[in-house]
Amino acid sequence: MTTRILPAVGDADAARSVTTLLGQLPDAEPAGPVGDSTSLIDTLARLAAESVDELPEVVLVHERIGPVPALELIREVALRFPAVGVVLVTSDASPGLYSAAMDSGARGLVGLPLSYEELAQRVQAAAGWSAGVRRHLGPGGDVFTGPGGTVVTVSGAKGGVGTTLTAVQLALAARAGGMTVALADLDLQSGDVASYLDVQFRRSIVDLAGIQDISPRVLQDAVYVHETGVGLLLAPGEGERGEEVTDRSVRQIVSALRNRYEVVVVDCGSCMNGANAAAIEMADTTLLVTTPDVVAVRAAKRMVKLWDRLQIRKAEETVTVLNRYTRNTEIQPPLIERITATRVSRIVIPANFKELQALVDAGRMQDLEAKSTVKQALWGLAGELGLVKSSEAPRKQGRLKSDRGALGIRRRS
Known part of the structure; x- marks a missing residue:
């Protein structure tokens, strides 16, 4: 042999x-x-x-x-x-x-x-x-033997650019599209996934940090199953406990999530540490969220260069997501591509916070209406990234319609 x-x-x-x-x-x-x-x-x-x-x-x-x-x-x-x-x-x-x-x-x-x-x-x-x-x-055995689910990390060029909103909506879109989905909050000191989805749960990612071998049962006990069907692995309620989550523990946790879920979305926040660096390095797709202003784009460039210096992720392997886009802004996607040396996603997210504010304040981001241009863009992004198994489920919830222009979704030519 x-x-x-x-x-x-x-x-x-x-x-x-x-x-x-x-x-x-x-x-x-x-x-x-x-x-x-x-x-x-x-x-x-x-x-x-x-x-x-x-x-x-x-x-x-x-x-x-x-x-x-x-x-x-x-x-x-x-x-x-x-x-x-x-x-x-x-x-x-x-x-x-x-x-x-x-x-x-x-x-x-x-x-x-x-x-x-x-x-x-x-x-x-x-x-x-x-x-x-x-x-x-044997052939067709039910024991895990393949590469596992798709891991997508979402990082912010700086604070306040919409990182958590993007991560949450991508997870919701993938779940509505027929995937089994986990959303992990690695913004360890100030993660807000629980606040966006109206969740109170005493367990967090810290409960997995000291475990050498994470069994399916142990993982299940730490994950909160949201009403939407998305499994949530939350950041600790006490930010100082985030220091207990090391890069080694993150590798084990992400591997365990990958083995159980078809899509794993990780909110890495905007501050770099060993924990979220490990997740970014392991990811199949790395998203970097920015807004079309000089300060945010400069921050995106710094982040990309930092990842490259630390051998975490190359610029050409990073997808930049442009949030709060308007036609009239001077900073357009081609300029961001040149500055950051990354690929900017074809779908950009329109500036329309008035659609979001009431739901953000109420912590009910899952209730964002189908006609929301922000939701349509983010769910369209999920489709672009291949996070949707079937187009039927998202379409039933109004993810996309054929007339993108009428709905406010912008695609780059």
């Missing part, structure tokens, strides 16, 4: 060494190495979208992979792609690291410098384990 092996090695010299040795293993089919954690997850997700059988049997994770630390990367791979056997390549073969690697989901550990015999043994064991899992799952 041929064993497909995907090495994830951040160091060029180490990559050559690993690839050379893998090529000597019998019945091995090593793929070209991927150089960072994002490339590894993207590659596995693309293969899993075709079929679980397209996934490699073994993934080798080198200790110097980045930007996500090796053990956290192993945990994410194990959660999202449980039919893949992961082997850690490390210079530290101590019992403590071995235990930590096994707890993270690794199927073996290979010490550095590499030994042919040890590498062959660990790869063979991981491949055998992977084959057993795939036989157990």
Whole structure:
């Protein structure tokens, strides 16, 4: 049986060494190495979208992979792609690291410098384990085997640009469109998702922060099921407790949500920290909300450059959403694209706060009328992002009509 092996090695010299040795293993089919954690997850997700059988049997994770630390990367791979056997390549073969690697989901550990015999043994064991899992799952098994749901993060260029409103309406649109949806509030110090949806719930994301392995039952206890059917994972009521939510815990939480829901919308607020940076890095789609004014657009540019410097997200991988748009503003979408080097969404959100104010004050954003131009634009954005399974459900609620111009939805040419 041929064993497909995907090495994830951040160091060029180490990559050559690993690839050379893998090529000597019998019945091995090593793929070209991927150089960072994002490339590894993207590659596995693309293969899993075709079929679980397209996934490699073994993934080798080198200790110097980045930007996500090796053990956290192993945990994410194990959660999202449980039919893949992961082997850690490390210079530290101590019992403590071995235990930590096994707890993270690794199927073996290979010490550095590499030994042919040890590498062959660990790869063979991981491949055998992977084959057993795939036989157990079988075709059409109900155990999670694919890349999971779509994760969309929504960040604000600065405070007050409409980040939470955008996140809430995208989640509502996806739910109305037939998806199972979770909305997580990672604006940890001042999150307002609960206020926008008239929710009082004592549990929050903090309740999941210290848990090593988040089971479906544990996740269910922390998520509030809103009357609309959207699952809400709320920010803590006491802002200072937001410090308990680390980047590591966010990776576990987002992975758990991705495994259970078809769409996960994450409100990241407008302040950067390790927690929301981890979510942005994991996201399939990253939205950056801005308004058409100089201060907000400059803030958007700074945010994009910050993400790039920290290797969180590249500018070309970011979608900027223009809120409070009017035809007469001097700052138009093409200018924002040039300034931020991002892609501006085709649908822009009109400036019409009078439609929203009463519902914002009442905390009933779910009651926004179908004829609202703001709602139509945001639900149209959900369609543009592929967050809607079927066009029928949103259409029944008045999401879109054929005459966009008459309804006030603006599309860029």
